[in-house]
């Protein structure tokens with residue numbers, strides 16, 4: 173599989189700060205996979221996203237050491253216009269993403285397409301399609317500044333999806349959403365993955381991330397603590413030691429393993445847990461020889 | 464309006480259903496700029512009055528009649544009091560034909576006319592420009608300007624500035640409401656209103672300005688930097704021949720008027 177984003181020993185400090193926000197991070201992300209970035213507050217998740225998109229240091233300034241390579245080309249050689257289409261970026265704060273110059277959600281979602289010079293018919297078709305997908309079709313006539321947090325987050329998401337980027341970086345897409353809305357967003361993310369897009373999500377809701385992501389990157393205090401296949405990473409005891417929240421089902425599996433009664437595998441969702449528990453109980457019952 | 468109707472409405476030209484509001488923004492701009500500058504440069508009360516009356520007649524046929532006349536009325540009163548007072552004081556006792564006596568001193572006719580010139584220059588200028596801004600959507604004007612080659616960055620800045628003013632107004636309202644909730648008097652005459660928002664005016668304005676940095680990011684996420692011409696979701700009908708003629712007529716009128724009054728009269 174081809175590598176689409178590569179970090180080579182990247183360290184970065186925001187301007188006027190002494191402490192680096194990200195320290196000596198190296199990893200490779202493959203095309204078409206879904207990655208989750210987890211870690212406690214201020215561990216550098218957003219900064220990693222900013223680095224991938226080139227906002228650090230192009231927009232925020234600050235000092236960058238090491239190399240960020242996107243699609244085989246170093247970030248320094250990318251043109252702002254090109255990278256903004258190649259990598260769609262949904263920011264952590266949904267309200268900051270509203271353009272402020274459009275009067276309806278319909279036009280707000282269309283704005284990116286206008287910038288790309290897409291023809292009107294095609295533009296309308298895509299806006300309607302994406303609005304349906306993100307479930308904001310009932311909001312199309314509303315003013316973008318008159319939305320609730322959750323609605324705004326969906327509109328921001330839709331506005332970025334409209335660009336149809338190959339790589340999509342999403343920073344806490346569900347911070348303002350209720351559990352149902354959160355599930356919806358992850359549904360959309362899995363559909364994006366099915367279309368062959370590379371998705372990178374920074375999130376606190378580990379339970380859902382574990383279920384949907386192929387791989388995980390764990391950040392702690394600016395360092396990359398672990399990276400790899402979701403189950404393997406979550407089973408790593410270093411996570412809990414560093415205060416990284418892990419899914420409840422994994423906590424359960426870890427606790428059982430510690431008690432010398434391992435589940436046999438690391439589950440990532442309720443269904444798997446139930447099955448594993450079922451087998452586990454069966455095994456134990458047989459062992460005990462009862463019934 | 465159902466969603467389907469709403470979406471369909473973008474296929475057609477954007478219309479308000481009022482002839483002046485739907486006047487092509489650029490043609491309207493040329494028309495109003497010409498007349499406005501004519502009023503300013505010629506500086507004669509006859510011309511100013513004429514333009515002011517024209518703007519007022521137009522206003523009667525638009526939905527903004529009331530707003531137009533209240534605003535202009537206030538300006539007219541302010542203008543009168545200020546200009547008349549100052550001008551008459553300055554010219555008090557000047558030689559020439561006398562109109563009337565004030566505190567025993569003669570007020571010359573020339574002073575009165577010079578007052579009228581100033582008042583109607585301002586009224587004509589303000590009248591026609593208010594008529595323009597009250598009936599034209601900035602985004603439509605910007606769209607048309609972009610069509611004739613203005614950069615999208617420039618139009619974005621114009622639109623953001625106007626949006627920024629709007630957001631300041633809104634934030635001040637929020638502040639007033641929260642102050643009322645805390646029992647601070649916010650209703651009543653202008654002084655009370657101003658007093659209630661004054662302490663937070665600067666923070667609110669500064670706050671709105673720092674929001675611009677966020678906007679830059681938001682725009683960058685929408686591929687704003689993409690080179691080439693941007694397309695538009697809203698469509699504005701191209702200027703009709705009659706509209707072009709009216710705009711052109713106003714421009715000719717302006718040049719002719721300036722030449723006529725400045726050179727020969």
Ligand SMILES: Nc1ncnc2c1ncn2[C@@H]1O[C@H](COP(=O)(O)OP(=O)(O)OP(=O)(O)O)[C@@H](O)[C@H]1O
Nearest residue numbers: 186187189193211212213214215216217218219220
């Ligand atoms: N614009 C900025 N200027 C200066 N320092 C910053 C800026 N943004 C973040 N930082 C600092 O960089 C570090 C990493 O922050 P970052 O926003 O990447 O964390 P995060 O993991 O996204 O946290 P959260 O879960 O709260 O979103 C923090 O110590 C933070 O204070």
Ligand SMILES: [Mg+2]
Nearest residue numbers: 217218264343
């Ligand atoms: Mg963050």
